[in-house]
Amino acid sequence: MMQPDAKTQLEIYRRMSLLVTNDERSRQVIKAGRLVMPYYSYRGQEVIPATLMTLLNDDDYLCTIYRGIHDMLAKGMPLKKLWAEIAGRVDGTCKGKGGPMHLTYPSRGIMVTTGIVGSTMPIANGLAWGAQLEGKGQVSIATFGDGASNIGAFHESLNMAAVWKLPVVFVCQNNLYGEHTRYERSTSAARIADRGIAYDMPGVRVDGNDPFAMYAAAKEAVDRARRGGGPTLLECMTYRFHGHVFGDADAYMDKAEKQAAIQADPFPRYRADLIARNIATEAELDAIDAKFAAEIDEAVEFALKSPFPEQNELITDVYGELA
Amino acid sequence: MSEGAGTIGKEAKLEKNNVIQAVNRALTDAMEADDRVLILGEDVADPEEGGIAGITKGLSTRFGERRVRSTPISEQAIVGAAIGASLIGWKPVAEIMLMNFTTVAMDMIVNHAAKLRYMSGGQTNVPIVIRTMTGSGFSSGGQHSDYFEAWFAHTAGMKVVAPSNPADAYGMMREAIDDPDPVLFIENLPSYWVQGPAAEKGHRVPIGKANVSMAGTDVTIVSYSRVLNEVLAAQAMMAEAGVSAEIVDLRTIAPWDQQAVLKSVRKTGRCLVVHEAVKPFGVGAEIAAVVQKELFGLLKAPVERLGAPLASVPFSRPLEEAFAPRAQEIARTAILMVKGG
Ligand SMILES: Cc1ncc(C[n+]2csc(CCOP(=O)(O)OP(=O)(O)O)c2C)c(N)n1
Ligand SMILES: [Mg+2]
Numbered sequence: 197m198m199q200p201d202a203k204t205q206l207e208i209y210r211r212m213s214l215l216v217t218n219d220e221r222s223r224q225v226i227k228a229g230r231l232v233m234p235y236y237s238y239r240g241q242e243v244i245p246a247t248l249m250t251l252l253n254d255d256d257y258l259c260t261i262y263r264g265i266h267d268m269l270a271k272g273m274p275l276k277k278l279w280a281e282i283a284g285r286v287d288g289t290c291k292g293k294g295g296p297m298h299l300t301y302p303s304r305g306i307m308v309t310t311g312i313v314g315s316t317m318p319i320a321n322g323l324a325w326g327a328q329l330e331g332k333g334q335v336s337i338a339t340f341g342d343g344a345s346n347i348g349a350f351h352e353s354l355n356m357a358a359v360w361k362l363p364v365v366f367v368c369q370n371n372l373y374g375e376h377t378r379y380e381r382s383t384s385a386a387r388i389a390d391r392g393i394a395y396d397m398p399g400v401r402v403d404g405n406d407p408f409a410m411y412a413a414a415k416e417a418v419d420r421a422r423r424g425g426g427p428t429l430l431e432c433m434t435y436r437f438h439g440h441v442f443g444d445a446d447a448y449m450d451k452a453e454k455q456a457a458i459q460a461d462p463f464p465r466y467r468a469d470l471i472a473r474n475i476a477t478e479a480e481l482d483a484i485d486a487k488f489a490a491e492i493d494e495a496v497e498f499a500l501k502s503p504f505p506e507q508n509e510l511i512t513d514v515y516g517e518l519a
Numbered sequence: 520m521s522e523g524a525g526t527i528g529k530e531a532k533l534e535k536n537n538v539i540q541a542v543n544r545a546l547t548d549a550m551e552a553d554d555r556v557l558i559l560g561e562d563v564a565d566p567e568e569g570g571i572a573g574i575t576k577g578l579s580t581r582f583g584e585r586r587v588r589s590t591p592i593s594e595q596a597i598v599g600a601a602i603g604a605s606l607i608g609w610k611p612v613a614e615i616m617l618m619n620f621t622t623v624a625m626d627m628i629v630n631h632a633a634k635l636r637y638m639s640g641g642q643t644n645v646p647i648v649i650r651t652m653t654g655s656g657f658s659s660g661g662q663h664s665d666y667f668e669a670w671f672a673h674t675a676g677m678k679v680v681a682p683s684n685p686a687d688a689y690g691m692m693r694e695a696i697d698d699p700d701p702v703l704f705i706e707n708l709p710s711y712w713v714q715g716p717a718a719e720k721g722h723r724v725p726i727g728k729a730n731v732s733m734a735g736t737d738v739t740i741v742s743y744s745r746v747l748n749e750v751l752a753a754q755a756m757m758a759e760a761g762v763s764a765e766i767v768d769l770r771t772i773a774p775w776d777q778q779a780v781l782k783s784v785r786k787t788g789r790c791l792v793v794h795e796a797v798k799p800f801g802v803g804a805e806i807a808a809v810v811q812k813e814l815f816g817l818l819k820a821p822v823e824r825l826g827a828p829l830a831s832v833p834f835s836r837p838l839e840e841a842f843a844p845r846a847q848e849i850a851r852t853a854i855l856m857v858k859g860g
Pocket of ligand 1: 313314
């Protein structure tokens, strides 16, 4: 197994720390009534983008979903731009017009965030097609949930990507639920990864909460795409700690399973592991955590002070100007 | 055409062509002018004969299968691939074989192509063309002949065009490809082979500009796509009855040329809108609403609309023939508007 070097291990930690802290703060801010928005917490799923995105460059492309702020932050979206956007303010990435489900930030390759289940994949293919034509070795990532693997667009996209040998990685974050519906009650295949077989594509199931396993699987897939070896379907096993949408009462979830998942939270485990293996000292990791906490606080205050967009924004950006 | 040896290498001047040839020429010229223009769709490459009507014939041979790609029968994946490539500067022309098949790709078209510019606050845009064909009269029955332009015209962010003749088809395709937003380009299947004057190479027809096909004084008839030709036929019948029609070929449905329509109706005082799509909630309803609001005091008769009845396109020949508005009915309606009942 390809293990990340010490520097990358720390880089993975840095991203996990950012994501965990940002999720915590998001829930606090919403709970306190300072922000009104639908919030699809990614808490529990941080390892997936924290590892994957260390393998990507700014000009690699990402299409992500409503439960995707972890993907974006790990890909390099600036905190102030993110927070201003989810607050609907003019300093947001999209001038407040996209909101938490439609963040876009092309300078870091964050091309599409969609609220439609299954719709990252067809567009990620197009980005991959463009990259293939460009010939510079860029790759395109589509992230999506387990539920999305039952949508037609998933199947159309995997087939096309395989036929066209596109430089794309399909990253399924299998958190065992689609809204309130349990995986087995909606999905015929025991493993989504096995659906790769139908499209003559490597399908890999990986423990998406294990940073080293996740890193190795992601590296193989990204490398394959980069060298023109075609697409990969990655099924990353994970769990969401806070239900479908913030405020969700979770009655449909297995209490014991949820408790066990939270007990096994990969973040403190990874932190302890880094210290035990002398990759970093506790003080060094504390400093990383503190730095992000301060940056996030600053971003929240910045966002809430940023003005709302002018009324004329309501009707701008519908069409562009003719050249 | 008698051209000497001195003209070798120069394009022989085409006098007439049909829409198939016009669109093929427009795509060829656009791909030649800009190597970011791409084509994708079912059967579009030459191993698949350039599509069921041969519209894209020759293009993959000339420009390579990297730029002209036959796709699986996967409409969401086709439009999605076009969207993705367009986000990073390519200019894809995606073919959705028949307009009824756009239904399978509605999420990609409506939720993504049309909205990404707005939702991203103008950071991204989707400069794609979706070519599609449709129309009754081809014995195809209920799932292969519908005009759904009103759905797309009702979607913020979409542009919708429907040329009625080969020269406009050429000029509008060139503009659609260079347009910064998604353009749905509607071709009429039954009239594909009708000859008309050929456009000069590089001819452009701006999106959003109507054309007065025929000047007149008594009634304005607004139409587009194949039915425009029924309107032209009706005009002759009306002339015999002493009624002078001004015919406005809308060409672009969204955004439609209000100025041109209002200017004409201001002159004639009467307005009839004719389209093949079913009448209720159609494009005619929008035009009628605007015309009556803007020119209420000036109108000499209520704005009239003609369109298909609220029905699926039938198979049986006499029923299919009765589906879309015909010249006779158009003439009768317009004459009645002018002369009264
Ligand atoms: C096409 C479509 N159908 C239904 C929904 C409503 N919906 C939003 S999220 C969701 C569950 C998706 O589950 P999954 O793909 O596993 O992703 P997760 O939310 O677990 O990350 C559903 C059904 C939607 N947004 N889009
Ligand atoms: Mg899920």
